[in-house]
Structure formats: structure tokens, C-alpha cells
Amino acid sequence: MTSTQNPANAAEVHPRAVLDKLPRYAAGKPPVAVDGLESYKLSSNENPLPPIPAVLEAIAETTAVNRYPDPVANALRSELAEFLDVPMEDIVTGTGSLGALNQILATFAGQNDDGPADEVVYPWRSFEAYPISVGLSGAADVRVPVKEDGTHDLQAMADAVTDKTKIVLLCTPNNPTGPSLTTAEVEWFIAQVPSDVIVIIDEAYQEFVRDPDVVNGIEMYQKYPNVISLRTFSKAHGLANLRVGYSISNPELTQYLRVSAVPFGVSSVGEHAAIASLRNFDQVKERVQSLVNERERVTSGLKELGWFVPEAQGNFIWLQLGENTQEFAALAGEQALAVRPFGDEGIRVSIGEPEANTRFLELCSVYPKPPAFPKQG
Known part of the structure; x- marks a missing residue:
């Protein structure tokens, strides 16, 4: 159906001003x-290979799509807890790692009623959704150029942290430039950042890493209470279309993330597929x-x-x-x-x-x- 509304009588609806400032x-x-x-x-x-056979079977067997999924994906979180050897309570699922990131931003960074916006520091160029997600959260983004070899300029990122900074994003391997961060580099960086600033380690591609010195976000969150590891089933597991991701952090953070988590964000189809993939890793x-x-x-x-x-x-x-x-x-x-x-x-x-x-x-x-x-x- 085409609209027959007279433009002269159209409602004067306008989006938030921030939309004009955001990239598409x-x-x-x-x-x-x-x-x-x-x-x-x-x-x-994308993973050019289809999901493993057990995943395709799990997808085909999930027929109750007329019912809402478990709002907090308990079965998947339980499976992940065993697979990663972390407490189930430390895992918060989201619609891909981007959905999990948006939940973190909505919880910890944004526009304040009593002052200037919070700041989020991240490398650039990096994942192109970062400025969109940060902008929509109401926070101000602080982009720190990567070095000529595509690596994070951690010294410059540390220098960019101010008393307004709430979150720092580390992308490893960095999309689109490729290099990863080592454990030593990340630990040095964390030592430069105030303990009330959250450090997100975005590890969407961590299964492809072969350098033994590359940082492991799970180990970092276990050691530092202000670190969040961000992961996804989209890449290595080949489930990009099903949108299954998660964050892992300490209870001091997850207690708030559960409030902002999108209810029913992970479908039953996605949950069953992810579980089957983990069981046949x-x-x-x-x-x-x-x-x-x-x-x-x-x-x-x-x-x-x-x-x-x-x-x-x-x-x-x-x-x-x-x-x-x-x-x-x-x-x-x-x-x-x-x-x-x-x-x-x-x-x-x-x-x-x-x-x-x-x-x-x-x-x-x-x-x-x-x-x-x-x-x-």
C-alpha cells in the first residue's frame, strides 16, 4: 500500500539530533x-563454511517458535559456564556481541542529567558499529587513531582517558586492521586506567588467534574486576544469522547488566544451535x-x-x-x-x-x- 497522505498535512516528527551526527x-x-x-x-x-551437522539438526528440531524463548538463556549460559570454566552468573547473553556491547553501553555510559556526557575511548579505525552504538547511548566517543601497522596506540589511548571516561574498548584482533593485543600490553594498559573505568576486551575473532602471547579476555576478567570480555557465535561457529553473543564480567557488573539486557534477546533456535556447537567444538x-x-x-x-x-x-x-x-x-x-x-x-x-x-x-x-x-x- 502506498501512502496517500498529503505532505502538507504530514506530522512534523523529528528524530534525536544525535542521528545527524552518526555514520550509517x-x-x-x-x-x-x-x-x-x-x-x-x-x-x-562471515564464516564461508556452514554450521556443523549437529547444529543444523538442532535448528531443524526447534519447532516451538510460537513460544517466547528463555529470557536469560539459562541453558546456554550453563553450557558456556562449563565450556569456559566460569560461573554461570558471570555470563550475560545478547543479540550477537554487538547486542551485548549495546547492553554494556546502556548500563554504564550515556548522557547525564547533571553534567556533560560520559566518554567512551576506542581505537580507530576499528569496528564501524562502535561510533553508532556509543552515539546512540548518549555518550561522547573519543577515537584514538591506530598506528600505521594497524595496532592499537595504547599509550595514546591511556592519555585520552579523563575523569569523564566510563568505558574503554579494546578490539583484539582489531577489525578491520587485523593485529591483536598481547597479555603484557593489556595488563600494562589496565594499570594506567582508573579502576572505575570499564575495559571491554572485544574478542569476536578469538577462536582464529594462533599467537600464544595474545590476551585472553577470560583470564583478564578473572584478574581485574573492571574488565568485561565480549564474545560471539557469529564468526568461528558460523551462526551470524542467529545473533548469539555474550559478555563475561564479575557480579559487581553483571548485576546491572541484567537490568539492561534485552528480554528474549537470544531465540530458542539460536540457543539450541549454540549449545550444539559447543558440544561438538x-x-x-x-x-x-x-x-x-x-x-x-x-x-x-x-x-x-x-x-x-x-x-x-x-x-x-x-x-x-x-x-x-x-x-x-x-x-x-x-x-x-x-x-x-x-x-x-x-x-x-x-x-x-x-x-x-x-x-x-x-x-x-x-x-x-x-x-x-x-x-x-
Whole structure:
């Protein structure tokens, strides 16, 4: 049905002013069909492999979708508690890790009745939903540029913390640039931050990490009461469409997070699928390792071509192509490959099917403007 309302009589409804200041979330685009080529989507950091068979069975067997799910996902939290060896009470589920993050922001950072807005410090470029979520919470965002090699500038982030700072976000591996934070780096940083500032360790890609020195958010939350670990089933488990994530923190924080948690946020379908995936994690690990192997093949191939690639610990790589970003993205599209360009900064390429990764490397081998290595000193 089309609207027949006279524009002259339209209600003068206006959104909050903050909406004009926020960027629009740009999801990865699907590939364009090219004659003679199979198309591949490498633009959304999705797991290209389907969920394991037990998960598909659990999804098919969940038929009572006319009933509301458990509002706090007790069965999943119990399974996670055993899997991670943490108290069930320390886990709060959300609609993906982004939903869990929004719950944290709604609880601990925002606009105050008696003064200026709280501040949230985070690296940039990083996950592009951060400024949207922070802005909608009513808080003020403080973006700290990452270094030329794509790593967090922890000293600058520590310097950015003020008495208005309520939350600091650490993204490891950092999306879209790739590098992770080590335990030593994070512990140093936590020591610089007041104990009443929450430090969120966003670990959406932690199952893909192979560097033994990379920080483990579970260990950090167990050691520091102001740390929250943020995780998801979207990536390694291949459940992106079902929106299942969670945060882990101490009872001093979870008692408040439960108030802001969205009731029925995790569907029964998502809960049963996540439980089945955890119970068959050995199969999940095999699939993740196959993607890690492909990641290593792609990064090694690029380095052999003389391309600079930041350390990649997720299921994606970053090409700091600068002013050549859009040109390269267009060329990839001509090869039926959808990649994710970010303005004139660079391109994130998700690790996909072996055939897609091979075609991507072939494109790079003939592209004459590779990413330059960072300046020394």
C-alpha cells in the first residue's frame, strides 16, 4: 500500500539530533554476477563454511517458535559456564556481541542529567558499529587513531582517558586492521586506567588467534574486576544469522547488566544451535583451522608479492591502499569478488573459500599499486 497522505498535512516528527551526527552502518555488499565466474562474498567477515551437522539438526528440531524463548538463556549460559570454566552468573547473553556491547553501553555510559556526557575511548579505525552504538547511548566517543601497522596506540589511548571516561574498548584482533593485543600490553594498559573505568576486551575473532602471547579476555576478567570480555557465535561457529553473543564480567557488573539486557534477546533456535556447537567444538575447531590455514596462505602469498599486510589474527586481512582503495575494490568486483572498502583508507578482505582466496591472490599479483610498508621511526 502506498501512502496517500498529503505532505502538507504530514506530522512534523523529528528524530534525536544525535542521528545527524552518526555514520550509517555499511554492511558488506554481495558480489556482482560476472559471466563465466563463480561469485564470492569476502566483504562481511562471515564464516564461508556452514554450521556443523549437529547444529543444523538442532535448528531443524526447534519447532516451538510460537513460544517466547528463555529470557536469560539459562541453558546456554550453563553450557558456556562449563565450556569456559566460569560461573554461570558471570555470563550475560545478547543479540550477537554487538547486542551485548549495546547492553554494556546502556548500563554504564550515556548522557547525564547533571553534567556533560560520559566518554567512551576506542581505537580507530576499528569496528564501524562502535561510533553508532556509543552515539546512540548518549555518550561522547573519543577515537584514538591506530598506528600505521594497524595496532592499537595504547599509550595514546591511556592519555585520552579523563575523569569523564566510563568505558574503554579494546578490539583484539582489531577489525578491520587485523593485529591483536598481547597479555603484557593489556595488563600494562589496565594499570594506567582508573579502576572505575570499564575495559571491554572485544574478542569476536578469538577462536582464529594462533599467537600464544595474545590476551585472553577470560583470564583478564578473572584478574581485574573492571574488565568485561565480549564474545560471539557469529564468526568461528558460523551462526551470524542467529545473533548469539555474550559478555563475561564479575557480579559487581553483571548485576546491572541484567537490568539492561534485552528480554528474549537470544531465540530458542539460536540457543539450541549454540549449545550444539559447543558440544561438538572439536568439529568447529577443525573448520576454524582450515580457515586459519587459508589465512596463512593468503598472507604468505601477499608477502611474497612484496605487499605490506598487518599481522592477521582474525578471519580477514587488511590492505592499506589509501587513495587506491576504491579502484582496487572495483577491480575485485570485476572478478566477482566482493571486498569491503573503507573510504580512502583501505580494504578488508575476509578469508573465504580456497577458490576465492586464490582468485584474490591472482588479482593482487597483477595490481601495480601495492600497500606500502609503514615508515620506520
